[in-house]
Amino acid sequence: MKNEKVPSEKGFFAWLAKVLGHEKWNSVTVPIFTIILTLIVSSIFLLILGKNPLTAFYSFLAGNGFAAKASYGAGNGMLSDFFAFLNIMAPMLLAALAFIFAYRCGLFNIGIAGQMLMSGFMATILVGYNKALPAAVAKPLVIIVGLVVGGLLGAFVGFLKYRFNIHEVVSTIMINYIISFLTGFFINSRYVDSITRSSKICSSAARLTCTKVLIGGYYCNVPLGIVVALIMVFVVKFIFDRTVFGFDLRAVGSNRNAATYAGINVGKSIIMSMMLSGCLAGLAGVTYYLGYTNTIIPKTLAGMGYDAIATALLGNNTPVGAIFASVLITIFQNGANYMSSTLGVAKEIASVITGILLLFSACSGFFRYLSKNKLNRIADEKRALERARKEAESK
Amino acid sequence: MSYINAMITSGLAFAIPLFIMAVGGIYSEKSGITNLAVEGFQGFGAFCGAVVAVFLGMNTGLSSSAIIYVAMLFSFIGGAIYAIIHALLCIKFRADQVISGVVINILGVALTTFLTTTINTALFGNASNKFTLGVSPRFSVPGISKIPIIGAVFTNIYPFEIIILIIAVYAWYLMYKTKFGMRLRACGENPQAVDAAGGDGAKTRFLAVMSSGGLSGIGGICFAYSLLSQFSPSIYLGYGYLAIAAMIFGNWNIIPTFFVCIFFGIARAGGYQLCLAMGLASIYSDLFLMIPYILTLLLLMFFSKRNHPPKAAGEVYDKGKR
Incomplete structure (x- = not known):
């Protein structure tokens, strides 16, 4: 033995x-x-x-805001810190969902940063600089602009992949650069704030974060984006788990040939999943640029677009997992x-x-x-x- | 005329470091390891080179051009060592290769920024996040550089451009004319066949990823010595991703990729010079800088149908798979 x-x-x-x-x-x-x-x-x-x-x-x-600091400034407390945390977590969660949506269909959306920037920019110039709009109109309009712009960009990437066989990693990288230069040009030539060198801040009616709300004696910046993000978690989960469309997307993601054989329209699935991924990235963009920062630094892509990939991975590429992952990553970064x-x-x-x-x-x-x-x-x-x-x- | 000369000269200075990074990408992908980590490799390699350069500049009487050569050597070594993480994750730990690449990039930015600040605090007492390197000296080939247009290729050359071209020729030879290169390419198509033929698929891939890191590192330090004249987080401008795009555009072959990189460089410099020649304000240069990326997208529409990526790229190597 x-x-x-x-x-x-x-x-x-x-x-x-x-x-x-x-x-x-x-x-x-x-x-x-x-x-x-x-x-x-x-x-x-x-x-x-x-x-x-x-x-x-x-x-x-x-x-x-998960534990007490040694000292706080006037009017600030644990609650203010917690809301600040939610304020940055919202776009992170949305961006992670954007990556997950494309990834489940076998596509890598590396262009989240560009889609965020473009939709944030469009929402800023279309709604954010329009002082006449009341908050009840401006805020939903910002969200709609984010969805549409992000969705169009995503659909374009999907179309390039389906029609011309251009790898989505390459096309999104190219589009990231184009968006970065294009928005940089318009901000620098038209919308620049001469002191901060970034774009002028948008109206508080359009901003998705309500600043200086008095809650429990503390001033808090209350982000509406977190509500949007949590709704989206369940929308994405519902699409994947409960609809035929979501099943088709997952089938294309796990085996493209088998999906074709089963009669699924692969081209449509690719375009749709990139479009919806783009929509989510657009939402991340508006919550980031019209919520968290309220201004756009020209020619700078948000690092969040790439961090979101990692967040999605940490959350096992599931919508609910992404909540926990973005909480954790945001704790470290914020x-x-x-x-x-x-x-x-x-x-x-x-x-x-x-x-x-x-x-x-x-x-x-x-x-x-x-x-x-x-x-x-x-x-x-x-x-x-x-x-x-x-x-x-x-x- | 001077605009065209400037376009060629600065176009080449941009294209050639980009090219060596793309060659790095080709080495990894041809061996079957998808490599989105070029950005992280070049940054970490440049960091190692910059640390050595700063250290040598303080403690020895070496001339600045000698320091550049040493820095290039160390950025090769540093990039190769950093690439071990990617190789381990992809080959040994069965990680998803695209995700591993993204993680490597994020970790690279974080580590180099943190270490730069820490080293600066320890050596100079100020928590700055950059090492000032200066710009490499340039030279012109006497005689030939006087010829119109063609002469621009030989004007104001950075010495590293020559070194990179020599390395690239050797890299081409290694990949297409040697046993190692053949096995490397076979690993990207069918790694099981390499094992059956008596090679070691895992080892070949490991070496390929390490060379990829080293070559990218050289590209990084050259950007640090030309475009940026310093090492700082601004080295993560996304040129690593651009190199990947050049590689895919060049259909994963070294020679077509070379021309793609030259095209990128010339288009980028050309846009800038066109803006100057038209007498527009510097703000407009942003619009012209978009040109190479738009052109790339358009050209890809015509050429992508024929693309042939390595068959096994992105797959975890499983010895038992048939």
Whole structure:
């Protein structure tokens, strides 16, 4: 008999494999596992820099209104921080949904940043600078402009893919540049604010974030975008889970040839899914440029367009998962300033931690694979033991 | 006339670093690893080169052009080392290759910005996020540079343009004329066949991704020494993505990609010079800078039908798959 170390069904790793490889729960346990790994690795990183990781994580939470800060400015409190957190989370969640929508259909929408910029720009000049409109008209109009502009851009990318076989990654990159230069030109030549060098701010009637609302004695910036984003989560979930159209899209995403064979119109699916992805990106754009920032810096694409890809991935490419993922990523990114001020570490450390988190979540498929392997081995071993015992009994 | 000369000279200075990044992309994709990470590779490579350059500039009496060569070497090494992460994720950890690429880019921006600030604080005491590098000296070939139009190619050349072309020729030779190159290309079409023929698919892919990182790193440091004259987060302008577009436009082959890059460079510089020649305000240059991207989209409409991406690109390599 070979004298090798046999894997046992007890022990830490076997337990871990059971948890991570669980058919029903692995979509929850694996992300939690990656988060724990990230916290461990970034703690080590912070310890090397000579900082207390617990203080750092507490500061991240405090910076987003999940925990109390040491001191607050006049009229500010935990609630103000929490609303500020929601204000930036809304476009992040919408942008992640935009990526998910295209990804489920087998398409990579790298152009979210460009679609956001274009729809934000159009909404700003069409509605944001129109002082005559009352808020009740302006706000829905902003959302409609975002949907239409984003949708048209997305549909154009889908059309190029379907009609001319232009890879969507290339066309969206080109379109990103074109949009960036085009809007940059118009902002610089017509709409620039001579002091800030970015576009003039839009009217508060059109802005999707209500500023300085008094809630519980604190001044808060209440974002309407978060409501839009949460509605969209359920719309996207409904489309994918409950409609024939959503089923077609998913079928095209998992196997294009099989979908064609089954009689699904692949070209239409590609264009539709890019269009709806663009619509969501457009919504992200208006909540970002007419909610969070209220101005557009010319010739700058929002980094959020790319971060959203990672957020979608962390959320397992599911709409509900995206909520949790965007909460987590926003906590790190939005809390960076406060963490930097309490800890005295450059605020870029937050992006590094986000990067590590994404690195591990990119490996989540591997964790599942490993734990399946481990479970299979344990099962094999059990069977072998059983057989050996039966043989011994029969003798 | 001087506008045309300036267009060719500055067009080449832009096209050639872009080209080496595209060659990096080709190496990775031909081996079957989809590479959206060029942007991150070039930034991290440039960061390593810039750190070495700043360090050498402070501690040794090396001349500035000697420092550039050392910096190029280290940006190759740095890019290759950083590419190990992408290779590990895609080959060993079975990650989705597009997603891995995006993650590598995000991590690259974060790491280099953080480290630059930290190093600046430690060395100079101010938390600046850039290393000032200066612009590489240029030279003109005597005699030939006097010929009209063609002479512009030999005027005001950055020395790194020559080095890059030499490296690119070697990269072409390696890919199309050697056993390693043949296996690399086979890995992108059918990695199982490489294993059956006695090669090591995983190892070949690993080396290909590392070379991809190194070559992209060289492109990055050259941009840092020409366009930007510094290393800062502004190096992440999206030229890595542009290189990917050039690669796809060039149908994943080195020689067509070279001409695509030249086209990008000339169109970009041409737009700028056209704006100057027409005597328009500098704001209008933005409109002209759109031209290369619009032209690319239009040209792709005609040429994309024939595109042949490597068959196995984007697939996780599974030894047992038939």
